[in-house]
Amino acid sequence: MANRVPTGYTIRELSPRTLPDFETLAVKQGGCWCIFYQRTKPLRRGTTSEQWKRKNRKDKRKLVREGRSHAILVYDGKTAIGWCQYGGRNELPRIDARRTYRKAAPPVGAGKLWRITCFFVDPKYRGRGVAKFALKAALESIRKQGGGTVEAYPVASAKMAAVPEWRWFGTPDMFRKEGFRTVASLGTSGVLMRKTIAP
Template identity: 50%
Template sequence: MPSLESPASTYTTRELSMKTWPDFVRLFSQGSGWDFCQCMHFHRPRSLPRDQWLRTRAERGVRNRRQKRALVEQGCAHGILVYAKGEPVGWCQYGMREELPRIDNKRIYRGLAPDSTQKLWRITCFAVLKPYRKRGVASAALQAALESIRRKGGGLVEAYPITRWLSRAFGNESTHGSESMFMKAGFKAVAPFGSTRFSSHVVMRKTI
């Protein structure tokens, strides 16, 4: 368990690659409620056709892990793993627009896509193990993701965080992270991104 005060320096970060793949697998095998996803959702342009649906979350988890691994092998999946005392405790997914196309097909996003000549990056997902939440893990992941994007040439970076928690439930809606962490990183809100029963979201951008 982390101490109550966990400064960002407590954590180390590493890029997702075939070297860190076993750590990704470890993080996404803890029965945390998001193991089924393996952070594949935003890689797909839309839901799979009905004839490819699987019955259980466990089956979906196996398929998603296989597909995620293939993307990592091809260099088409990017993300940051956050470690505390050598153990993976958090994750942030980022990537080029083409790697994370699902956002483009959301109705609320229509008309918001920037000029296609501009290099567009997306930061779509965070996942932090429960005992480590509210201790700066997601913020550390965000800083590392931005640094990686800068090293890869930068561009316009887009995110879709929560602005308002409409319920005490803090489930998968929070995958996009919170507005405050992006504000602190210098992002500006550009448009609403819809509401669910649990949360309201906003599109935020920053050029780096």
């Protein structure tokens, strides 16, 4: 069931049922299908751009059908206009391969570790709070699923943050407004932010 919200937009979880809506939007994004952080390692060398897109799409479909891919989709009417991908550590393992993360991330206490890795908003709808709305909904969904520690990895470099394509992790401000605190620096471009959510 979709939830009505004050902005007039609605939200739904990514699921086999909403997969076609996600796919329509994902095509506008270009072909990454937000699967990068779901793979433990990169695809083999020599993969062409077309092969890469097809494989991403196929693998993403499989993950969604198996219930191993989570995201909040934001709708304007029947059209998906943005998403926020979230998931448990096991669903988004690639973060653990990031050297700066392994070096800098403080240990996490008891409870589930969640990650927020990717935002995408249809260019026509940007700057209207769609990403912030998706984030709020993702955090609420995490709460309903038992809560725990939630991590985000926004780009902190002003130069990079000025380019929309570099903001797929979101911005530090978005997370600060939701009660996240910076716990470590991730090299020169990013920060690790965390928030604890009680069930």
